[in-house]
Amino acid sequence: MWMKHPQVQRIVGRSRLLRRGAIGLASAIESLSLRGHKRGDTLALIRRSKRGRESLLTANESFTLYGIAHAQAALDGEMAEFGVFEGTSASLIAAAAPGRALHLFDSFAGLPEPRADEREVLQRGQFEASLPRVRARLADLDMVRFHPGAFPASTAGLDALRFSFVHLDVDLYESTLAGLAFFYPRMVRGGIILSHDYSMLPGVERAFADFLATRPERPIELPSTQAMIVCRGVPETPAVAAVPPDGAGAGRLSVHPAATRRGAAA
Secondary structure, eight states, rough: OEEEEEEHHHHTOOOHHHHHHHHHHHHHHHHHTTTTTOOOOHHHHHOOOOOOOOTTSSSHHHHHHHHHHHHTTTTSSSEEEEEOSSSSSHHHHHHSSSSOEEEEEEEESOOOOOOOGGGTOOOOOTTOOOOOHHHHTTTTOOOOOESSSSSTGTTTTTTTEEEEEEEEEEOHHEEEEEEHHGGGGGEEEEEEEEESSTTTTTHHHHHHHHHTTSSSSEEEEOOSSSSEEOOOOOOOOOOOOOTTTTTTTTTOOOHHHHTTTTTTGG
8 A cells, every 4th residue: 555655656757767667676576477378479568668658657557558448449439538748558459450530638738737636645736848859759550639728618619529448647636527527428438548556546436436336337346447338329418628718728618417416416
């Protein structure tokens, strides 16, 4: 449980050097096990995805992300990631589902303002990665679509899209809740929403609990920090994005009441 200690998370999370060291060490240990029984070409792809950029996913988490995205490519629907950081996970999703549109949502200015109960660990602007830098790193991926700006305002004009796979990596309660509210009613039957940091950051787990309180799905917690839901495709009125008056704060959402039921009220 030491990894969930707020002071440890704050110190490591706010230092690029410590983050890279901690995640790098975990990935090295995990990779030793993976090399004993997983395909070498997949592991090489994961290693290449991290060259020259920071990744917040360990080797096991990267393998899980790639494997699920690859399997979901068999379904109709596009793919999306909310919380792009430096583009490492986006490159893995694109490699897992070549020819499938991948929609990337991020402010590219770091985290929005956390809630009061999240500020002990996280701060505004943390995990910033500029849009030009991420665009340059993903320039060879012609099916990538960038949607920069505060979420869910950045989803304007995308209401008709349907998704087979969505990756959430947004750390905060409100951002996670907004991601679920937008994507869940747009998932195809059997579509998967995978989230990073479910077991590490209380706001992420709480957002899933609140959103799913009156829905049939339950999170499947994985051995890593990740969790996922397999969407049953129950008909539901999709959320409608509204821009906050000041234009700030990813994760603030105005929705049709049927779209979020109890989740939006939390």
